[in-house]
Amino acid sequence: MMTLKVNGREHQVDADPDTPLLYVLRDDIKLNAAKFGCGLGQCGSCAVIVDGKAILSCITPMVLLEGKQVTTLEGLGSVSEPAPIQRAFIEEQAAQCGYCIPGMMMRAQALLLKNSKPTDAEIRAALEQHLCRCGTHMRILRAVRRAARLMEAADASSTTNRSAQ
Amino acid sequence: MLIVGVAMAFAIVWRPVIPAIDPPAPYAFDAALIKRGRDLAAIGNCNECHTVRGGKNFAGGLPVPTPFGTIYSSNITPDAETGIGQWSEAAFRRAMRDGVNRKGEHLYPTFPYDHFTHVSDEDDRALYAFLMTRQPVHAPSRENQISFPLNQRPVIAGWKLLFLRRDSYQPDATRSAEWNRGAYLVAGLAHCGACHTPRNALGAERVNAQFAGGDVDNWLAYALNDRSHAPVPWDADALYMYLRSGWHPDHGTARGPMAQVVSNLSSVPDSDVRAIAVYMADISGTPTPDRKQEGEAALAQARSPSQASQTDTAGATIYVGACASCHETSRPLPYGGVNLALSTAVSSPDPRNLANVVLSGVSAVEGERSPIMPGFADSMNDAQMAALLNYLRARFSKQPAWTGVEKTVADARRAVTVYLQTSAGPRNAPADPTQRDKP
Ligand code: FES
Ligand code: FES
Numbered sequence: 001m002m003t004l005k006v007n008g009r010e011h012q013v014d015a016d017p018d019t020p021l022l023y024v025l026r027d028d029i030k031l032n033a034a035k036f037g038c039g040l041g042q043c044g045s046c047a048v049i050v051d052g053k054a055i056l057s058c059i060t061p062m063v064l065l066e067g068k069q070v071t072t073l074e075g076l077g078s079v080s081e082p083a084p085i086q087r088a089f090i091e092e093q094a095a096q097c098g099y100c101i102p103g104m105m106m107r108a109q110a111l112l113l114k115n116s117k118p119t120d121a122e123i124r125a126a127l128e129q130h131l132c133r134c135g136t137h138m139r140i141l142r143a144v145r146r147a148a149r150l151m152e153a154a155d156a157s158s159t160t161n162r163s164a165q
Numbered sequence: 166m167l168i169v170g171v172a173m174a175f176a177i178v179w180r181p182v183i184p185a186i187d188p189p190a191p192y193a194f195d196a197a198l199i200k201r202g203r204d205l206a207a208i209g210n211c212n213e214c215h216t217v218r219g220g221k222n223f224a225g226g227l228p229v230p231t232p233f234g235t236i237y238s239s240n241i242t243p244d245a246e247t248g249i250g251q252w253s254e255a256a257f258r259r260a261m262r263d264g265v266n267r268k269g270e271h272l273y274p275t276f277p278y279d280h281f282t283h284v285s286d287e288d289d290r291a292l293y294a295f296l297m298t299r300q301p302v303h304a305p306s307r308e309n310q311i312s313f314p315l316n317q318r319p320v321i322a323g324w325k326l327l328f329l330r331r332d333s334y335q336p337d338a339t340r341s342a343e344w345n346r347g348a349y350l351v352a353g354l355a356h357c358g359a360c361h362t363p364r365n366a367l368g369a370e371r372v373n374a375q376f377a378g379g380d381v382d383n384w385l386a387y388a389l390n391d392r393s394h395a396p397v398p399w400d401a402d403a404l405y406m407y408l409r410s411g412w413h414p415d416h417g418t419a420r421g422p423m424a425q426v427v428s429n430l431s432s433v434p435d436s437d438v439r440a441i442a443v444y445m446a447d448i449s450g451t452p453t454p455d456r457k458q459e460g461e462a463a464l465a466q467a468r469s470p471s472q473a474s475q476t477d478t479a480g481a482t483i484y485v486g487a488c489a490s491c492h493e494t495s496r497p498l499p500y501g502g503v504n505l506a507l508s509t510a511v512s513s514p515d516p517r518n519l520a521n522v523v524l525s526g527v528s529a530v531e532g533e534r535s536p537i538m539p540g541f542a543d544s545m546n547d548a549q550m551a552a553l554l555n556y557l558r559a560r561f562s563k564q565p566a567w568t569g570v571e572k573t574v575a576d577a578r579r580a581v582t583v584y585l586q587t588s589a590g591p592r593n594a595p596a597d598p599t600q601r602d603k604p
Pocket of ligand 2: 094095096097098099100101131132133134135136
């Protein structure tokens with residue numbers, strides 16, 4: 001038994017320490033946003049955030065997650081209350097089949113956490129290891145740019161709110 | 166006496182200005198000559214140092230860290246003001262041969278004129294034609310960060326006196342034409358020894374340790390002579406394939422600074438790559454029966470079924486969860502991972518290269534098919550990565566355990582970030598350059 005912290009909640013999971021995080025998320029905790037694409041760290045569809053950084057969950061064994069905070073797409077927002085990154089992807093209609101999108105969003109989220117105004121080159125570099133078989137790349141780029149603006153606006157309004165109080 | 170001394174010093178240090186010319190028009194050069202120059206520039210790997218990541222080709226500005234300070238590469242585009250636009254062919258040849266710029270200043274030997282001095286007049290002419298027909302880029306050179314007294318260029322004249330052997334290549338009549346061609350390229354333009362030969366305290370290659378392995382950009386440039394740590398000994402065919410395609414099933418994939426080298430070599434005439442391979446195979450020598458046997462053993466280990474799950478250390482667990490799905494499958498290279506029993510990185514005397522590649526992976530080449538590997542910098546801390554590296558060493562090599570692996574990983578983490586930001590890249594080599602430009 002091992003304790004895994006996902007989206008702020010603790011889960012007791014019974015998995016071998018060499019089990020990839022992706023299997024535990026999908027099979028044990030039933031969080032299905034992260035997708036199995038290749039299982040080899042080559043496509044990016046399984047990306048989640050661990051302690052603020054995007055990692056590929058299909059090649060991250062449980063032994064590496066002791067004491068870490070895992071965030072999946074479900075932890076960012078919901079259908080009724082989408083997070084800025086999710087809103088931006090919806091508003092840009094950036095998904096075709098959608099299989100790659102959770103991974104893309106998690107990688108973009110991790111990028112925006114440490115760099116709130118990324119250049120196009122920085123966005124491309126961050127998403128470089130993510131494949132999209134449908135070819136929605138241009139919309140994905142637009143969505144990430146939009147998310148950066150949304151987050152900035154949210155930050156700005158929360159600071160004004162605070163200073164108004 | 167004093168006067169004689171002064172006169173001698175003057176003769177050693179002083180070099181005349183070579184008069185400026187108007188940049189020659191591109192059509193002043195013969196197309197076949199330019200094409201040959203292009204191939205030679207690829208063999209010389211000129212773009213690696215003279216281009217920064219995302220920057221204009223050959224416009225210089227790459228910081229080259231040396232034990233003596235940081236030296237910035239120069240702009241070798243034909244821009245009149247900031248490049249070599251005003252250089253005559255004679256000025257270019259003098260720089261190659263003697264390490265002196267048009268104005269008569271001594272150049273730092275980061276520019277490997279200790280090798281380029283052996284390049285023939287004919288090849289210098291082709292290189293000149295190629296460079297003078299590139300797009301001129303206005304990019305002023307950056308100030309080197311070197312402290313006194315090494316920032317005084319006349320000091321370099323002293324270095325040359327000690328270490329620069331200005332002789333042209335003398336063919337060895339007892340060897341084949343191919344071998345001689347390889348020897349000429351390796352000693353001169355390809356400047357393999359600049360990375361693969363260790364340097365002395367004054368930064369010169371140690372003549373009696375040729376190809377015994379050196380350092381470059383926080384990578385270890387492997388020994389290529391009989392001290393090679395490749396689990397399977399190299400031969401000419403394997404070297405040819407590796408230099409041509411960037412990988413070999415018994416040795417793995419080129420990465421780090423070597424990725425750029427093979428990426429360049431993938432576009433030069435076959436015969437030149439073959440010649441380099443033939444000559445270098447001779448340098449590495451015929452393996453002893455023991456060495457051969459070890460090679461067979463490594464190949465056998467690579468073919469045998471995985472033992473990974475039978476151990477339960479942290480390193481083994483990480484290996485099974487993070488590495489084995491690519492490195493222990495039957496998927497062939499270059500898209501599958503090399504079995505680590507065949508990896509020189511795992512068998513080499515220090516763990517730097519392994520740390521570098523596990524941290525940053527091998528990224529895709531834009532627009533081309535290429536092997537890739539994800540980096541693990543964000544999913545493992547230094548201790549976890551050290552546990553993994555120690556496990557790999559124990560399981561996949563016949564060499565004694567490394568020491569201080571955790572510190573190596575921490576250092577590599579810092580260095581790799583800088584390398585990835587500045588190096589001109591690619592950090593990988595295309596898998597099949599023959600597919601280039603095909604629809
Ligand atoms: S499923 Fe993890 S990278 Fe493809
Ligand atoms: S939207 Fe289908 S894979 Fe990206």
